[in-house]
Amino acid sequence: MEKNMTPVPHASPASASGAPFAATPQAYDAILLAGFGGPEGQDDVIPFLRNVTRGRGIPDERLEEVATHYRHFDGVSPINAQNRALKAALETELAARRIDLPVYWGNRNWEPYLSDAIREAADSGRTRLLALATSAYSSFSSCRQYREDFARVLEETDLAGTVTIDKIRQFFDHPGFVDSFVDSVVExxxxxxxxxxxxxxxRVLFTTHSIPMTDAERSGPRDRGFGPGGAYEAQHLAVGAEVMRRVAARDHRFADVAWELVYQSRSGPASQPWLEPDICDRIAQLPGEGVGAIAISPIGFVSDHMEVLWDLDTEALEAAAEVGIRAVRTATPGADPVFVRGIVDLVEERIAAVEPERRPSATTLGPWFDVCRAGCCENVRAGFKPAAAGVAP
Structure with a gap:
Protein backbone atom coordinates (compact mmCIF):
# COMPACT_ATOMS: atom_id res chain seq x y z
CA MET A 1 0.00 0.00 0.00
CA GLU A 2 1.27 3.45 -0.88
CA LYS A 3 2.18 5.92 1.86
CA ASN A 4 0.47 9.28 2.36
CA MET A 5 -2.61 8.28 0.40
CA THR A 6 -5.40 10.79 0.00
CA PRO A 7 -8.92 9.43 0.50
CA VAL A 8 -10.86 8.89 -2.69
CA PRO A 9 -13.88 11.18 -3.18
CA HIS A 10 -17.31 9.56 -3.62
CA ALA A 11 -15.90 6.04 -3.14
CA SER A 12 -17.34 2.95 -1.48
CA PRO A 13 -15.79 1.89 1.85
CA ALA A 14 -13.76 -0.76 0.00
CA SER A 15 -12.01 1.84 -2.17
CA ALA A 16 -12.01 5.02 -0.08
CA SER A 17 -8.51 4.56 1.34
CA GLY A 18 -6.82 5.11 -2.00
CA ALA A 19 -5.07 1.75 -2.20
CA PRO A 20 -4.46 0.78 -5.85
CA PHE A 21 -6.49 -2.42 -5.57
CA ALA A 22 -9.57 -3.04 -3.46
CA ALA A 23 -8.71 -5.56 -0.74
CA THR A 24 -12.13 -5.79 0.92
CA PRO A 25 -15.17 -7.34 -0.79
CA GLN A 26 -17.86 -4.79 -1.60
CA ALA A 27 -21.58 -5.29 -2.13
CA TYR A 28 -22.81 -2.99 -4.90
CA ASP A 29 -26.39 -2.03 -5.64
CA ALA A 30 -26.19 -1.47 -9.40
CA ILE A 31 -23.99 -1.14 -12.49
CA LEU A 32 -23.61 2.30 -14.08
CA LEU A 33 -22.96 1.99 -17.82
CA ALA A 34 -21.33 5.30 -18.78
CA GLY A 35 -21.30 6.16 -22.46
CA PHE A 36 -20.18 9.03 -24.66
CA GLY A 37 -23.58 9.56 -26.26
CA GLY A 38 -24.59 10.43 -29.80
CA PRO A 39 -27.36 12.13 -31.79
CA GLU A 40 -30.36 10.16 -32.95
CA GLY A 41 -31.73 12.54 -35.57
CA GLN A 42 -30.83 15.59 -37.63
CA ASP A 43 -32.17 18.02 -35.03
CA ASP A 44 -29.90 16.49 -32.39
CA VAL A 45 -26.62 16.92 -34.24
CA ILE A 46 -25.60 20.52 -33.46
CA PRO A 47 -26.87 20.44 -29.84
CA PHE A 48 -24.92 17.21 -29.35
CA LEU A 49 -21.74 18.72 -30.79
CA ARG A 50 -22.19 21.78 -28.56
CA ASN A 51 -22.24 19.41 -25.59
CA VAL A 52 -19.10 17.61 -26.76
CA THR A 53 -17.19 20.88 -27.24
CA ARG A 54 -18.65 22.83 -24.31
CA GLY A 55 -16.28 25.40 -22.87
CA ARG A 56 -14.13 25.65 -26.00
CA GLY A 57 -16.01 28.49 -27.70
CA ILE A 58 -16.33 26.72 -31.04
CA PRO A 59 -18.92 28.48 -33.25
CA ASP A 60 -21.76 26.55 -34.87
CA GLU A 61 -20.30 27.17 -38.33
CA ARG A 62 -17.26 25.07 -37.44
CA LEU A 63 -19.40 22.46 -35.72
CA GLU A 64 -21.37 22.12 -38.95
CA GLU A 65 -18.19 20.90 -40.66
CA VAL A 66 -18.18 17.89 -38.34
CA ALA A 67 -21.97 17.64 -38.48
CA THR A 68 -21.78 16.66 -42.15
CA HIS A 69 -20.46 13.26 -41.09
CA TYR A 70 -23.54 12.69 -38.96
CA ARG A 71 -25.87 14.15 -41.56
CA HIS A 72 -24.55 11.63 -44.09
CA PHE A 73 -26.15 8.99 -41.83
CA ASP A 74 -29.42 10.91 -41.31
CA GLY A 75 -28.08 12.48 -38.13
CA VAL A 76 -27.94 9.15 -36.33
CA SER A 77 -24.85 7.84 -34.57
CA PRO A 78 -24.90 4.08 -33.95
CA ILE A 79 -23.41 4.51 -30.49
CA ASN A 80 -26.69 4.69 -28.56
CA ALA A 81 -28.04 1.58 -30.26
CA GLN A 82 -24.75 -0.15 -29.48
CA ASN A 83 -25.06 0.79 -25.81
CA ARG A 84 -28.66 -0.40 -25.66
CA ALA A 85 -27.47 -3.74 -27.02
CA LEU A 86 -24.57 -3.84 -24.56
CA LYS A 87 -26.88 -3.00 -21.64
CA ALA A 88 -29.26 -5.80 -22.62
CA ALA A 89 -26.41 -8.26 -23.04
CA LEU A 90 -24.93 -7.35 -19.66
CA GLU A 91 -28.32 -7.78 -18.00
CA THR A 92 -28.68 -11.22 -19.57
CA GLU A 93 -25.20 -12.31 -18.47
CA LEU A 94 -25.67 -10.96 -14.94
CA ALA A 95 -28.98 -12.81 -14.65
CA ALA A 96 -27.40 -16.03 -15.94
CA ARG A 97 -24.83 -15.80 -13.14
CA ARG A 98 -27.53 -14.87 -10.61
CA ILE A 99 -25.95 -11.51 -9.90
CA ASP A 100 -28.75 -9.21 -8.80
CA LEU A 101 -27.46 -5.90 -10.14
CA PRO A 102 -29.60 -3.73 -12.43
CA VAL A 103 -27.80 -1.79 -15.15
CA TYR A 104 -28.41 1.96 -15.39
CA TRP A 105 -27.19 3.65 -18.57
CA GLY A 106 -26.21 7.30 -18.82
CA ASN A 107 -24.18 9.35 -21.31
CA ARG A 108 -21.78 12.23 -20.94
CA ASN A 109 -23.01 14.17 -23.98
CA TRP A 110 -26.55 13.13 -24.91
CA GLU A 111 -29.72 11.54 -23.62
CA PRO A 112 -29.98 9.58 -21.44
CA TYR A 113 -27.57 11.68 -19.41
CA LEU A 114 -25.48 10.43 -16.49
CA SER A 115 -27.49 12.66 -14.18
CA ASP A 116 -30.70 10.87 -15.26
CA ALA A 117 -29.19 7.44 -14.65
CA ILE A 118 -27.74 8.31 -11.23
CA ARG A 119 -30.97 9.94 -10.07
CA GLU A 120 -32.97 6.92 -11.26
CA ALA A 121 -30.67 4.58 -9.36
CA ALA A 122 -30.84 6.69 -6.18
CA ASP A 123 -34.63 6.98 -6.40
CA SER A 124 -34.75 3.17 -6.42
CA GLY A 125 -32.53 2.97 -3.34
CA ARG A 126 -29.47 1.96 -5.34
CA THR A 127 -26.71 4.09 -3.87
CA ARG A 128 -23.51 2.03 -4.26
CA LEU A 129 -22.75 2.06 -7.96
CA LEU A 130 -20.01 0.25 -9.87
CA ALA A 131 -19.31 2.10 -13.11
CA LEU A 132 -18.29 0.73 -16.48
CA ALA A 133 -17.05 3.44 -18.85
CA THR A 134 -17.21 2.44 -22.50
CA SER A 135 -13.52 3.10 -23.05
CA ALA A 136 -10.75 0.62 -22.32
CA TYR A 137 -7.60 2.76 -22.18
CA SER A 138 -5.97 5.43 -20.02
CA SER A 139 -6.09 9.11 -21.01
CA PHE A 140 -8.01 12.20 -20.02
CA SER A 141 -10.82 11.72 -22.54
CA SER A 142 -11.05 7.95 -22.12
CA CYS A 143 -10.88 7.71 -18.33
CA ARG A 144 -10.44 10.81 -16.19
CA GLN A 145 -13.12 12.84 -17.99
CA TYR A 146 -15.66 10.15 -17.12
CA ARG A 147 -14.50 10.26 -13.49
CA GLU A 148 -14.78 14.04 -13.41
CA ASP A 149 -18.30 13.77 -14.80
CA PHE A 150 -19.24 11.30 -12.07
CA ALA A 151 -18.07 13.78 -9.42
CA ARG A 152 -19.73 16.74 -11.14
CA VAL A 153 -23.08 14.96 -11.45
CA LEU A 154 -23.04 13.84 -7.82
CA GLU A 155 -22.51 17.43 -6.72
CA GLU A 156 -25.07 18.89 -9.12
CA THR A 157 -27.75 16.40 -8.09
CA ASP A 158 -27.01 16.85 -4.36
CA LEU A 159 -26.33 13.11 -4.17
CA ALA A 160 -22.73 13.47 -3.01
CA GLY A 161 -22.51 11.76 0.36
CA THR A 162 -25.48 9.55 -0.53
CA VAL A 163 -24.36 7.82 -3.72
CA THR A 164 -20.89 6.33 -4.13
CA ILE A 165 -19.32 5.45 -7.48
CA ASP A 166 -16.43 3.06 -7.95
CA LYS A 167 -15.21 2.09 -11.43
CA ILE A 168 -14.00 -1.23 -12.79
CA ARG A 169 -10.36 -1.16 -13.79
CA GLN A 170 -9.32 -0.10 -17.28
CA PHE A 171 -9.89 -3.29 -19.25
CA PHE A 172 -7.62 -2.78 -22.27
CA ASP A 173 -5.78 -6.04 -21.64
CA HIS A 174 -8.50 -8.15 -20.09
CA PRO A 175 -8.73 -11.36 -22.17
CA GLY A 176 -12.41 -10.73 -22.88
CA PHE A 177 -11.58 -7.43 -24.58
CA VAL A 178 -8.48 -8.68 -26.40
CA ASP A 179 -10.15 -11.87 -27.66
CA SER A 180 -13.10 -9.92 -29.05
CA PHE A 181 -10.82 -8.61 -31.83
CA VAL A 182 -9.16 -11.88 -32.77
CA ASP A 183 -11.89 -13.67 -34.72
CA SER A 184 -12.55 -10.82 -37.14
CA VAL A 185 -8.83 -10.25 -37.79
CA VAL A 186 -8.41 -13.95 -38.55
CA GLU A 187 -11.47 -13.78 -40.81
CA ARG A 203 -0.65 -5.76 -43.07
CA VAL A 204 -2.80 -5.28 -39.96
CA LEU A 205 -3.40 -1.65 -39.01
CA PHE A 206 -4.54 -1.33 -35.43
CA THR A 207 -6.21 2.03 -35.12
CA THR A 208 -7.30 4.28 -32.27
CA HIS A 209 -8.33 7.87 -31.68
CA SER A 210 -5.41 10.27 -31.84
CA ILE A 211 -4.99 12.62 -28.91
CA PRO A 212 -2.70 15.64 -28.37
CA MET A 213 0.84 14.71 -27.42
CA THR A 214 0.51 16.76 -24.24
CA ASP A 215 -2.43 14.59 -23.18
CA ALA A 216 -0.66 11.39 -24.23
CA GLU A 217 2.39 12.27 -22.12
CA ARG A 218 0.15 12.67 -19.06
CA SER A 219 -1.88 9.51 -19.57
CA GLY A 220 -1.58 6.99 -16.77
CA PRO A 221 0.62 7.41 -13.68
CA ARG A 222 3.51 9.76 -14.40
CA ASP A 223 6.02 7.62 -12.49
CA ARG A 224 5.74 4.56 -14.75
CA GLY A 225 8.12 5.87 -17.43
CA PHE A 226 5.96 5.06 -20.45
CA GLY A 227 7.67 7.53 -22.78
CA PRO A 228 6.26 10.42 -24.83
CA GLY A 229 3.09 8.51 -25.78
CA GLY A 230 2.33 7.76 -22.14
CA ALA A 231 0.23 4.86 -20.96
CA TYR A 232 -2.23 5.48 -23.81
CA GLU A 233 0.22 4.56 -26.55
CA ALA A 234 1.93 1.82 -24.51
CA GLN A 235 -1.40 0.12 -23.79
CA HIS A 236 -2.44 0.12 -27.45
CA LEU A 237 0.91 -1.25 -28.58
CA ALA A 238 0.71 -4.02 -25.99
CA VAL A 239 -2.82 -4.94 -27.04
CA GLY A 240 -1.90 -4.97 -30.74
CA ALA A 241 1.01 -7.32 -30.04
CA GLU A 242 -1.21 -9.64 -28.00
CA VAL A 243 -3.99 -9.72 -30.59
CA MET A 244 -1.45 -10.71 -33.24
CA ARG A 245 0.02 -13.38 -30.97
CA ARG A 246 -3.44 -14.87 -30.57
CA VAL A 247 -4.15 -14.55 -34.30
CA ALA A 248 -0.99 -16.52 -35.06
CA ALA A 249 -1.89 -19.15 -32.47
CA ARG A 250 -5.31 -19.48 -34.11
CA ASP A 251 -3.87 -19.83 -37.62
CA HIS A 252 -0.13 -20.35 -38.14
CA ARG A 253 -0.34 -19.01 -41.71
CA PHE A 254 -0.50 -15.53 -40.21
CA ALA A 255 2.43 -15.80 -37.80
CA ASP A 256 4.58 -13.47 -39.89
CA VAL A 257 1.96 -10.92 -40.92
CA ALA A 258 3.26 -7.45 -40.01
CA TRP A 259 1.22 -5.00 -37.97
CA GLU A 260 1.46 -1.44 -36.72
CA LEU A 261 -0.44 1.12 -34.65
CA VAL A 262 -1.97 4.08 -36.45
CA TYR A 263 -4.23 6.93 -35.38
CA GLN A 264 -7.38 8.59 -36.63
CA SER A 265 -9.94 11.34 -35.98
CA ARG A 266 -7.54 14.05 -34.91
CA SER A 267 -8.91 17.57 -34.54
CA GLY A 268 -7.55 20.90 -33.41
CA PRO A 269 -5.01 23.26 -34.98
CA ALA A 270 -2.29 21.86 -37.21
CA SER A 271 0.30 23.55 -35.01
CA GLN A 272 -0.60 21.27 -32.09
CA PRO A 273 1.27 17.93 -32.16
CA TRP A 274 -0.97 14.85 -31.99
CA LEU A 275 -0.14 11.17 -31.96
CA GLU A 276 0.83 9.93 -35.43
CA PRO A 277 0.85 8.43 -38.03
CA ASP A 278 -2.60 9.20 -39.37
CA ILE A 279 -4.22 6.11 -40.84
CA CYS A 280 -4.98 7.64 -44.24
CA ASP A 281 -1.45 9.06 -44.55
CA ARG A 282 -0.04 5.66 -43.69
CA ILE A 283 -2.29 3.83 -46.16
CA ALA A 284 -0.97 6.08 -48.95
CA GLN A 285 2.59 4.91 -48.18
CA LEU A 286 1.90 1.17 -48.03
CA PRO A 287 1.98 0.32 -51.76
CA GLY A 288 5.58 1.51 -51.83
CA GLU A 289 6.32 -1.12 -49.16
CA GLY A 290 4.78 -3.93 -51.17
CA VAL A 291 1.56 -4.11 -49.17
CA GLY A 292 -1.47 -5.27 -51.13
CA ALA A 293 -4.09 -5.93 -48.45
CA ILE A 294 -4.83 -4.42 -45.04
CA ALA A 295 -7.04 -5.43 -42.15
CA ILE A 296 -8.07 -2.32 -40.23
CA SER A 297 -8.73 -3.31 -36.62
CA PRO A 298 -10.21 -0.53 -34.42
CA ILE A 299 -8.71 -1.69 -31.12
CA GLY A 300 -9.21 1.74 -29.59
CA PHE A 301 -13.00 1.50 -29.74
CA VAL A 302 -15.50 -0.54 -27.74
CA SER A 303 -18.25 -0.19 -30.34
CA ASP A 304 -19.09 1.25 -33.74
CA HIS A 305 -19.81 4.96 -33.73
CA MET A 306 -19.35 7.87 -36.09
CA GLU A 307 -15.56 7.82 -35.96
CA VAL A 308 -15.71 4.20 -37.07
CA LEU A 309 -18.45 4.62 -39.69
CA TRP A 310 -16.99 7.79 -41.20
CA ASP A 311 -13.27 7.86 -40.47
CA LEU A 312 -12.73 4.17 -41.17
CA ASP A 313 -15.61 2.78 -43.23
CA THR A 314 -15.67 5.87 -45.43
CA GLU A 315 -12.37 7.77 -45.44
CA ALA A 316 -9.88 4.98 -44.72
CA LEU A 317 -11.50 2.51 -47.10
CA GLU A 318 -11.60 5.20 -49.79
CA ALA A 319 -7.91 5.93 -49.17
CA ALA A 320 -7.12 2.25 -49.66
CA ALA A 321 -9.16 2.07 -52.86
CA GLU A 322 -7.36 5.12 -54.26
CA VAL A 323 -3.98 3.37 -54.01
CA GLY A 324 -5.25 -0.05 -55.07
CA ILE A 325 -5.01 -1.80 -51.70
CA ARG A 326 -7.58 -4.40 -50.69
CA ALA A 327 -8.96 -3.34 -47.28
CA VAL A 328 -11.34 -4.78 -44.70
CA ARG A 329 -12.45 -3.08 -41.49
CA THR A 330 -12.76 -5.67 -38.72
CA ALA A 331 -15.27 -5.69 -35.86
CA THR A 332 -15.41 -3.74 -32.62
CA PRO A 333 -16.41 -5.66 -29.45
CA GLY A 334 -19.95 -4.23 -29.32
CA ALA A 335 -22.06 -6.82 -27.55
CA ASP A 336 -19.87 -9.79 -28.50
CA PRO A 337 -20.51 -12.52 -25.90
CA VAL A 338 -16.75 -12.88 -25.29
CA PHE A 339 -16.52 -9.18 -24.41
CA VAL A 340 -19.71 -9.19 -22.33
CA ARG A 341 -18.55 -12.18 -20.29
CA GLY A 342 -15.24 -10.40 -19.71
CA ILE A 343 -16.99 -7.30 -18.37
CA VAL A 344 -19.09 -9.36 -15.97
CA ASP A 345 -15.90 -11.17 -14.90
CA LEU A 346 -14.54 -7.72 -14.00
CA VAL A 347 -17.69 -6.94 -12.03
CA GLU A 348 -17.30 -10.16 -10.05
CA GLU A 349 -13.59 -9.46 -9.58
CA ARG A 350 -14.33 -6.09 -8.01
CA ILE A 351 -17.16 -7.38 -5.82
CA ALA A 352 -14.88 -10.11 -4.46
CA ALA A 353 -11.77 -7.88 -4.27
CA VAL A 354 -9.69 -10.51 -6.04
CA GLU A 355 -5.97 -10.25 -5.30
CA PRO A 356 -4.00 -8.51 -8.10
CA GLU A 357 -1.84 -11.57 -8.77
CA ARG A 358 -4.95 -13.64 -9.47
CA ARG A 359 -6.49 -11.18 -11.90
CA PRO A 360 -6.39 -12.06 -15.62
CA SER A 361 -4.22 -9.75 -17.68
CA ALA A 362 -3.18 -10.36 -21.29
CA THR A 363 -0.16 -8.02 -21.22
CA THR A 364 2.64 -7.19 -18.80
CA LEU A 365 1.15 -3.71 -18.25
CA GLY A 366 -1.77 -5.00 -16.24
CA PRO A 367 -3.81 -5.69 -14.35
CA TRP A 368 -4.60 -1.97 -14.16
CA PHE A 369 -5.62 -0.26 -10.94
CA ASP A 370 -9.06 -0.31 -9.33
CA VAL A 371 -8.46 3.21 -8.05
CA CYS A 372 -6.76 5.65 -10.41
CA ARG A 373 -3.55 7.14 -9.06
CA ALA A 374 -2.93 10.73 -8.01
CA GLY A 375 -2.04 12.91 -10.99
CA CYS A 376 -3.30 10.33 -13.50
CA CYS A 377 -4.42 11.58 -16.95
CA GLU A 378 -4.29 15.33 -16.38
CA ASN A 379 -6.08 17.62 -18.81
CA VAL A 380 -3.27 20.01 -19.62
CA ARG A 381 -5.69 22.72 -20.79
CA ALA A 382 -7.89 22.73 -17.69
CA GLY A 383 -5.82 21.10 -14.97
CA PHE A 384 -7.29 18.74 -12.42
CA LYS A 385 -10.97 18.94 -11.53
CA PRO A 386 -12.61 16.88 -8.78
CA ALA A 387 -13.03 13.26 -9.87
CA ALA A 388 -14.51 10.08 -8.48
CA ALA A 389 -12.84 6.64 -8.48
CA GLY A 390 -9.32 7.96 -8.08
CA VAL A 391 -6.89 9.46 -5.60
CA ALA A 392 -7.18 13.23 -5.60
CA PRO A 393 -4.04 14.99 -6.93
Missing part, protein backbone atom coordinates in the same frame (compact mmCIF):
# COMPACT_ATOMS: atom_id res chain seq x y z
CA UNK A 188 -10.08 -10.82 -42.74
CA UNK A 189 -6.65 -12.39 -43.20
CA UNK A 190 -8.23 -15.68 -44.22
CA UNK A 191 -10.26 -13.84 -46.84
CA UNK A 192 -7.09 -12.27 -48.23
CA UNK A 193 -5.36 -15.65 -48.27
CA UNK A 194 -8.29 -17.27 -50.08
CA UNK A 195 -7.98 -14.57 -52.73
CA UNK A 196 -4.31 -15.50 -53.25
CA UNK A 197 -2.74 -12.67 -51.24
CA UNK A 198 0.52 -13.79 -49.65
CA UNK A 199 1.22 -13.20 -45.98
CA UNK A 200 4.17 -10.91 -46.62
CA UNK A 201 1.97 -8.50 -48.57
CA UNK A 202 -0.70 -8.34 -45.84
Missing amino acids: ALTGFSDEGVSGETM
